[in-house]
Amino acid sequence: xxxxxxxxxxxxxxxxxxxxxxxxxxxxxxxxxxxxxxxxxxxxxxxxxxxxxxxxxxxxxxxxxxxxxxxxxxxxxxxxxxxxxxxxxxxxxxxxxxxxxxxxxxxxxxxxxxxxxxxxxxxxxxxxxxxxxxxxxxxxxxxxxxxxxxxxxxxxxxxxxxxxxxxxxxxxxxxxxxxxxxxxxxxxxxxxxxxxxxxxxxxxx
Amino acid sequence: xxxxxxxxxxxxxxxxxxxxxxxxxxxxxxxxxxxxxxxxxxxxxxxxxxxxxxxxxxxxxxxxxxxxxxxxxxxxxxxxxxxxxxxxxxxxxxxxxxxxxxxxxxxxxxxxxxxxxxxxxxxxxxxxxxxxxxxxxxxxxxxxxxxxxxxxxxxxxxxxxxxxxxxxxxxxxxxxxxxxxxxxxxxxxxxxxxxxxxxxxxxxxxxxxxxxxxxxxxxxxxxxxxxxxxxxxxxxxxxxxxxxxxxxxxxxxxxxxxxxxxxxxxxxxxxxxxxxxxxxxxxxxxxxxxxxxxxxxxxxxxxxxxxxxxxxxxxxxxxxxxxxxxxxxxxxxxxxxxxxxxxxxxxxxxxxxxxxxxxxxxxxxxxxxxxxxxxxxxxxxxxxxxxxxxxxxxxxxxxxxxxxxx
Numbered sequence: 148x149x150x151x152x153x154x155x156x157x158x159x160x161x162x163x164x165x166x167x168x169x170x171x172x173x174x175x176x177x178x179x180x181x182x183x184x185x186x187x188x189x190x191x192x193x194x195x196x197x198x199x200x201x202x203x204x205x206x207x208x209x210x211x212x213x214x215x216x217x218x219x220x221x222x223x224x225x226x227x228x229x230x231x232x233x234x235x236x237x238x239x240x241x242x243x244x245x246x247x248x249x250x251x252x253x254x255x256x257x258x259x260x261x262x263x264x265x266x267x268x269x270x271x272x273x274x275x276x277x278x279x280x281x282x283x284x285x286x287x288x289x290x291x292x293x294x295x296x297x298x299x300x301x302x303x304x305x306x307x308x309x310x311x312x313x314x315x316x317x318x319x320x321x322x323x324x325x326x327x328x329x330x331x332x333x334x335x336x337x338x339x340x341x342x343x344x345x346x347x348x349x350x351x352x
Numbered sequence: 353x354x355x356x357x358x359x360x361x362x363x364x365x366x367x368x369x370x371x372x373x374x375x376x377x378x379x380x381x382x383x384x385x386x387x388x389x390x391x392x393x394x395x396x397x398x399x400x401x402x403x404x405x406x407x408x409x410x411x412x413x414x415x416x417x418x419x420x421x422x423x424x425x426x427x428x429x430x431x432x433x434x435x436x437x438x439x440x441x442x443x444x445x446x447x448x449x450x451x452x453x454x455x456x457x458x459x460x461x462x463x464x465x466x467x468x469x470x471x472x473x474x475x476x477x478x479x480x481x482x483x484x485x486x487x488x489x490x491x492x493x494x495x496x497x498x499x500x501x502x503x504x505x506x507x508x509x510x511x512x513x514x515x516x517x518x519x520x521x522x523x524x525x526x527x528x529x530x531x532x533x534x535x536x537x538x539x540x541x542x543x544x545x546x547x548x549x550x551x552x553x554x555x556x557x558x559x560x561x562x563x564x565x566x567x568x569x570x571x572x573x574x575x576x577x578x579x580x581x582x583x584x585x586x587x588x589x590x591x592x593x594x595x596x597x598x599x600x601x602x603x604x605x606x607x608x609x610x611x612x613x614x615x616x617x618x619x620x621x622x623x624x625x626x627x628x629x630x631x632x633x634x635x636x637x638x639x640x641x642x643x644x645x646x647x648x649x650x651x652x653x654x655x656x657x658x659x660x661x662x663x664x665x666x667x668x669x670x671x672x673x674x675x676x677x678x679x680x681x682x683x684x685x686x687x688x689x690x691x692x693x694x695x696x697x698x699x700x701x702x703x704x705x706x707x708x709x710x711x712x713x714x715x716x717x718x719x720x721x722x723x724x725x726x727x728x729x730x731x732x733x734x735x736x737x738x739x740x741x742x743x744x745x746x747x748x749x750x751x752x753x754x755x756x757x758x
Contacts, residue, residue, distance in 0.1 A: 176618045176750040180543065184725045184732070190539050281628040302758065306730025307549065307738055309718035316705040319730065322717070340557040343599040346574040351597075 194314025201312065203320055204286055211304045214320040216312075218286045225285070227272035235269035239284050254332040256295075266330070292324045435737040471499055477724075491525050494518045503644040504681065505632055509535075516681055523686075531677040533685060536703045538636035544697050544752065545637070547734045548611060551758040552718035555580055555602035555609035562713030563613075566698060567684040568676050570668035577662065577695040578613045578710060589743075613710075614639065614660035614695035615743070615751030622652035622661060631692070637724075637752055638699055640682040641692055648690035657744050658751070661694045697721070720731075724752065 173179040198324065203214040219225050231238065255261050266288075268276040273282040275291055283290050293300035303306035303321070310327065312320040328335070456464070474492075485670045501507075501515055512535040525532050560578045569575045581594040585606050603609065620639050623631050630645035633653055653661045667689040679685040680700035687693050698708035702721070706712075720729030734740065740754040 152609075176752070179618070180545075180724045180732075180735075183541075183543070187725050188541050189725060190541050190635050190723070190726075192539060192542075194705040194707075197706050298758070302738075305733035305737055306720060307547075307734045307756070308552075308717065309706070310714065310729065311707060311711065311720065314707050315702070315704040315722040315729070315731075317703075327715070327717070335554075337601045337603060338556065340555060340599060340602055341561050342557050344574050344576065344597050346572075347597045 192316040194316040195318060197313030198320050208304050214318055215323040216326055231272035251331050289324045487525055494522045503645045531679055533679040537680045538634045541725050542636040543724040545731045546733055546753045547720040548755050549718040550608060550610050550755055552716045553609040554716055555582055557712035558713040560713055561710040566676055566709035568670050568686060572669050575662050578611055580609055580611045582607050582609055612658060615658055615753035618750035618752060621655045621749055625651040625655040638697055640696055643687050645690045646691040652692055657747055661692055664689050664691055
């Protein structure tokens with residue numbers, strides 16, 4: 148009887164003392180991140196210097212506020228109304244009109260879904276317009292993309308899609324859609340890898 | 353039964369009687385000389401004993417010496433003081449003292465002295481030579497001090513700054529060029545983490561190239577910390593069937609790409625196995641190596657379940673024009689033959705707020721880096737909103753490198 152009690156108490160004791168974790172404080176990394184994140188203080192580290200010469204604008208979408216590269220100064224022939232002095236309809240029927248933008252081939256969705264006027268505003272070429280004909284600034288062209296690509300938009304806002312600029316610390320700066328995707332041909336072409344390890348080939352012979 | 357043990361014997365005095373009656377045998381097996389280890393022998397046994405040293409020509413000196421104080425009868429206070437001396441003192445010693453204040457037997461001492469003297473002789477010869485110039489002497493002085501410096505982990509900030517200064521000066525003397533090296537410490541409230549988007553990686557390998565250039569990796573052996581694995585769609589992670597050295601247009605039809613590197617585990621198995629504590633986990637989660645303390649045993653390489661560590665089989669060579677001069681002591685400073693190295697999440701960049709080179713180089717945005725403790729960071733958003741997973745999670749190594757898909 149007493150031996151049984153002894154064994155039982157030993158079993159209970161070993162259960163109580165069998166925490167294998169060395170550090171003792173946390174059971175998992177997740178727990179540690181959550182707990183230590185609750186008492187987070189700003190580190191004072193800044194990534195501002197690493198954004199470099201890129202001119203940025205600040206945007207706020209939902210809960211997220213961050214910087215994206217400014218676009219208008221990067222478009223070669225902006226402002227558009229320097230050529231498009233009249234509404235598009237008026238210019239198309241004029242006899243002196245030269246064909247412009249002949250080199251742009253639209254390969255975005257299919258012809259039924261999209262054409263130039265889906266995004267560009269024929270009456271005011273200096274800005275874009277949404278599907279419901281609301282004006283959209285060239286600097287905030289992501290607002291057009293997000294009309295269809297809503298999942299990508301959510302991921303981009305959170306930071307899971309789109310390349311970060313500079314550093315991990317504040318302020319956060321990220322590429323906007325058109326910095327990587329050509330809006331007229333958003334599909335990214337395949338290419339060759341930048342390196343090939345010839346030593347690895349030799350090692351594995 | 354030699355009383356000159358290298359370890360402590362816990363003894364509360366119960367063995368007193370035994371001690372006086374044990375026959376003292378010497379197992380040294382010395383055939384020509386005397387058995388000197390018996391000089392501070394315990395109280396002679398009352399019965400006559402034979403000397404077990406096997407000496408055939410020399411005398412067994414142990415039997416002639418008068419019995420010194422019995423070592424086995426120390427008081428508890430003395431015992432505590434002895435423990436204090438060896439154990440506590442050890443942890444408080446700086447790197448320099450660690451080298452010199454080690455208790456060792458005569459044989460080891462001679463061996464170490466000979467090795468150090470050989471190195472020192474060269475240094476002394478050049479530094480004492482009247483013909484040698486000031487620069488040669490300075491080089492010798494630097495080499496001397498570098499030879500006897502301690503483990504970086506245990507150095508004081510002054511010692512760290514001093515060794516950094518020496519290394520910068522040494523490079524300047526040898527290569528006639530200036531480098532900048534830092535010994536920036538981990539910041540409070542920072543824990544670095546990394547996320548990798550498998551859907552986005554296209555296998556361009558820009559990350560690999562940027563990493564090699566940033567971290568001054570050996571060009572001859574084409575060492576690379578990052579490996580990009582090309583895997584077949586629909587077959588999951590099959591590393592044995594994956595190709596990590598492809599050369600064709602990418603992305604290849606029916607394949608996906610995923611990268612591996614050091615995952616900076618929160619419970620790193622590589623650190624536990626290092627016999628000399630030359631690798632450790634920093635407060636901000638980076639697992640680093642002191643290249644000057646590493647002995648090149650490659651235990652860590654064997655212990656890493658992710659193939660994250662690399663070994664310098666030959667002297668690492670980087671063309672002088674390509675050397676990245678922005679360096680960190682624990683990061684991309686020049687390594688030597690026979691030491692381990694690995695990804696440090698570009699410690700020289702990340703500690704000052706910059707993204708690692710691979711993150712900056714990736715044209716697809718598949719690589720996300722940030723502070724896990726900052727609830728507003730992008731890495732935290734990914735962990736909380738995407739379906740993330742880690743490699744070999746069941747090992748409990750807690751890598752700080754997550755994979756996810758769109």
